[in-house]
Amino acid sequence: xxxxxxxxxxxxxxxxxxxxxxxxxxxxxxxxxxxxxxxxxxxxxxxxxxxxxxxxxxxxxxxxxxxxxxxxxxxxxxxxxxxxxxxxxxxxxxxxxxxxxxxxxxxxxxxxxxxxxxxxxxxxxxxxxxxxxxxxxxxxxxxxxxxxxxxxxxxxxxxxxxxxxxxxxxxxxxxxxxxxxxxxxxxxxxxxxxxxxxxxxxxxxxxxx
Amino acid sequence: xxxxxxxxxxxxxxxxxxxxxxxxxxxxxxxxxxxxxxxxxxxxxxxxxxxxxxxxxxxxxxxxxxxxxxxxxxxxxxxxxxxxxxxxxxxxxxxxxxxxxxxxxxxxxxxxxxxxxxxxxxxxxxxxxxxxxxxxxxxxxxxxxxxxxxxxxxxxxxxxxxxxxxxxxxxxxxxxxxxxxxxxxxxxxxxxxxxxxxxxxxxxxxxxxxxxxxx
Amino acid sequence: xxxxxxxxxxxxxxxxxxxxxxxxxxxxxxxxxxxxxxxxxxxxxxxxxxxxxxxxxxxxxxxxxxxxxxxxxxxxxxxxxxxxxxxxxxxxxxxxxxxxxxxxxxxxxxxxxxxxxxxxxxxxxxxxxxxxxxxxxxxxxxxxxxxxxxxxxxxxxxxxxxxxxxxxxxxxxxxxxxxxxxxxxxxxxxxxxxxxxxxxxxxxxxxxxxxxxxxxxxxxxxxxxxxxxxxxxxxxxxxxx
Numbered sequence: 001x002x003x004x005x006x007x008x009x010x011x012x013x014x015x016x017x018x019x020x021x022x023x024x025x026x027x028x029x030x031x032x033x034x035x036x037x038x039x040x041x042x043x044x045x046x047x048x049x050x051x052x053x054x055x056x057x058x059x060x061x062x063x064x065x066x067x068x069x070x071x072x073x074x075x076x077x078x079x080x081x082x083x084x085x086x087x088x089x090x091x092x093x094x095x096x097x098x099x100x101x102x103x104x105x106x107x108x109x110x111x112x113x114x115x116x117x118x119x120x121x122x123x124x125x126x127x128x129x130x131x132x133x134x135x136x137x138x139x140x141x142x143x144x145x146x147x148x149x150x151x152x153x154x155x156x157x158x159x160x161x162x163x164x165x166x167x168x169x170x171x172x173x174x175x176x177x178x179x180x181x182x183x184x185x186x187x188x189x190x191x192x193x194x195x196x197x198x199x200x201x202x203x204x205x206x207x208x209x
Numbered sequence: 210x211x212x213x214x215x216x217x218x219x220x221x222x223x224x225x226x227x228x229x230x231x232x233x234x235x236x237x238x239x240x241x242x243x244x245x246x247x248x249x250x251x252x253x254x255x256x257x258x259x260x261x262x263x264x265x266x267x268x269x270x271x272x273x274x275x276x277x278x279x280x281x282x283x284x285x286x287x288x289x290x291x292x293x294x295x296x297x298x299x300x301x302x303x304x305x306x307x308x309x310x311x312x313x314x315x316x317x318x319x320x321x322x323x324x325x326x327x328x329x330x331x332x333x334x335x336x337x338x339x340x341x342x343x344x345x346x347x348x349x350x351x352x353x354x355x356x357x358x359x360x361x362x363x364x365x366x367x368x369x370x371x372x373x374x375x376x377x378x379x380x381x382x383x384x385x386x387x388x389x390x391x392x393x394x395x396x397x398x399x400x401x402x403x404x405x406x407x408x409x410x411x412x413x414x415x416x417x418x419x420x421x422x423x424x
Numbered sequence: 425x426x427x428x429x430x431x432x433x434x435x436x437x438x439x440x441x442x443x444x445x446x447x448x449x450x451x452x453x454x455x456x457x458x459x460x461x462x463x464x465x466x467x468x469x470x471x472x473x474x475x476x477x478x479x480x481x482x483x484x485x486x487x488x489x490x491x492x493x494x495x496x497x498x499x500x501x502x503x504x505x506x507x508x509x510x511x512x513x514x515x516x517x518x519x520x521x522x523x524x525x526x527x528x529x530x531x532x533x534x535x536x537x538x539x540x541x542x543x544x545x546x547x548x549x550x551x552x553x554x555x556x557x558x559x560x561x562x563x564x565x566x567x568x569x570x571x572x573x574x575x576x577x578x579x580x581x582x583x584x585x586x587x588x589x590x591x592x593x594x595x596x597x598x599x600x601x602x603x604x605x606x607x608x609x610x611x612x613x614x615x616x617x618x619x620x621x622x623x624x625x626x627x628x629x630x631x632x633x634x635x636x637x638x639x640x641x642x643x644x645x646x647x648x649x650x651x652x653x654x655x656x657x658x659x660x661x662x663x664x665x
Contacts, residue, residue, distance in 0.1 A: 048334075056332075056333065056334060058333065072329070074329065074332050074333065076332055078325060078328055078329050078332050079323075079325075080322055080323055080325060080326055080329040081322065081323040082297070082320050082321065082322035082323070082326075083319075083320045083321045083322070085225075085318055085319070085320045086297075086320050086322070088225065088299075088318050088320075089281070089297065089299055089318055089320060092279060092299055092318075093269065093279055095271060095275055095276045095277070095279075096269055096271060096276060096279065096334070097333075182323070231604065231608055232599060232604055233599050233600065233603045233604040233607055234598055234599050235597075235598055235599060235600060235603070237598075238598040238599075241598070242598075264611075266614060338614060338618065339614035339617040339618040340617070341610065341611070341617050343611075360607055360610055360611060362616075362617055363617075377606065377607060377610050377616065377617075378603045378606050378607055379603065380599070380600060380603035380604070380606075380607065382604075382607040382608070382611070409598075410598050410599070411598065411599045412599060412601075416604065416605070416608050418608060418609070418612045418613065421605055421608060421609045421612075421613070421615075
């Protein structure tokens with residue numbers, strides 16, 4: 001496990017998500033990376049069910065790379081890493097925190113390995129409608145983001161271009177600390193929230209909710 | 210993606226039901242009990258395994274009637290101090306059942322978690338309800354777990370130094386428990402047989418906690 | 425005299441019935457010994473003995489009863505001895521005695537000990553008479569001493585055993601139900617633990633309406649000692665009984 005950066009990969013007008021994913025996969029394969037299976041990161045949102053109290057949210061994320069774990073992230077960014085049995089605990093809180101309908105969002109796709117790097121090309125879907133593409137790049141041998149950011153950025157820019165210049169907030173805040181999977185999950189959550197914000201009106205129409 | 214939890218529940222392999230018998234032994238007779246347990250349980254050749262835990266009970270309370278308070282018990286090892294020992298335990302209400310069932314049965318979720326759980330629960334709206342330290346010995350025989358432990362109130366200063374803490378009583382609490390998947394009632398018989406072997410030193414019984422709260 | 429004879433007559437069938445019972449018990453026991461000696465076990469032997477002895481007891485009770493005049497006041501003597509076979513007698517004794525002759529009468533109608541036994545008794549009596557009274561007193565005292573010593577030993581052992589069994593019954597006092605309840609209430613509901621946390625009394629009362637606000641945790645710890653004394657007090661009557 002190393003340092004990870006997750007980028008949003010734009011889908012140009014007039015192209016389908018599927019086409020963009022395929023071309024992205026092709027360019028990664030051209031680098032010399034090998035396919036090493038599938039991956040999936042999913043996220044469900046629970047929110048306080050009482051109206052007049054302070055609204056709170058708990059986001060529960062799972063990653064196929066860590067099948068026995070569950071990542072619970074609060075609004076403030078506090079991330080609890082727990083056994084996957086934590087899902088059972090959330091059910092016990094159903095009178096306080098209720099699952100928001102149609103909030104399940106996931107990034108799913110191919111996983112590649114290329115030397116010390118791991119790429120994950122995920123197509124994001126919210127309530128089973130396509131929302132966009134997320135590219136995860138991991139540099140495995142290092143756990144201090146500040147020590148390998150340059151390397152990671154260079155690899156990323158060869159695929160996503162200028163977007164790679166932008167440091168994810170999570171990494172920006174803890175360049176000198178040990179990087180953990182919880183930080184990766186926070187990046188995913190940030191992107192997921194962005195997708196939800198962008199697309200709430202169209203989703204509401206297209207899915208009829 | 211179907212997570213491991215739901216898969217576990219569906220196939221009924223996730224252990225989430227606790228069978229429990231409880232009792233106590235006066236401090237003066239603790240050694241006799243430990244000696245006997247050592248003989249009865251697995252790993253008789255090793256000295257009893259000590260533990261020293263700190264438990265914080267967090268409560269989430271709501272305003273409406275249907276929002277029964279929910280308790281999460283957060284536990285960690287004080288000695289040896291171990292940051293990976295944090296876990297949350299949720300316990301359902303105990304079912305006493307009829308005479309044919311020999312033990313208490315309650316839902317039980319043990320969830321290991323990261324060490325920021327106290328901050329996390331506070332931000333979720335939980336409040337610390339009470340806390341205590343528990344120090345004692347741990348035995349196991351097959352699936353059965355036996356703990357012989359003393360309960361300590363936290364020192365007013367909040368430190369976890371055992372010397373400044375006040376013991377709850379002159380007895381050690383003895384608990385015999387098994388956490389198993391639902392429906393494995395036969396384990397209760399094994400537990401009863403085991404408890405019989407500890408008589409008359411201690412009486413391990415199903416103690417109705419609701420009855421205690423009325424007293 | 426007439427009256428006594430009448431009484432005797434009326435009570436004779438009773439005595440005969442009792443004797444017959446004893447006879448039957450002995451007969452069946454003998455039968456068993458002869459025919460079932462291979463399978464006979466000790467408990468059933470004892471049962472048979474017990475049956476016979478209880479029959480003997482009831483017979484002696486009948487004899488001592490008020491309805492029967494003291495038998496020793498009656499004399500029995502043979503009126504006629506005959507070497508002839510007596511059919512009637514044979515029938516009465518179920519074939520054990522065929523005639524009443526010189527040979528059998530001394531055995532059946534004897535009221536004194538046999539002559540050689542009588543001799544032995546006389547010998548002992550004269551021997552006792554020759555011992556000086558001082559000596560006899562000494563021996564008597566010795567015997568009394570030894571007997572009382574043995575009695576003491578037996579009594580002390582009995583006491584010891586009683587104490588041991590008492591201790592065994594007292595063993596359950598290695599645990600206390602009150603303590604168990606205290607501990608379980610503490611870990612399951614935080615009873616007695618919450619007072620020292622930051623939560624205010626008011627809040628606590630809301631959570632635990634059953635707990636008196638003034639209740640100090642110390643009192644919880646003291647409960648077992650009172651329980652112990654009550655148990656001890658309660659066990660005294662049994663020790664005396």
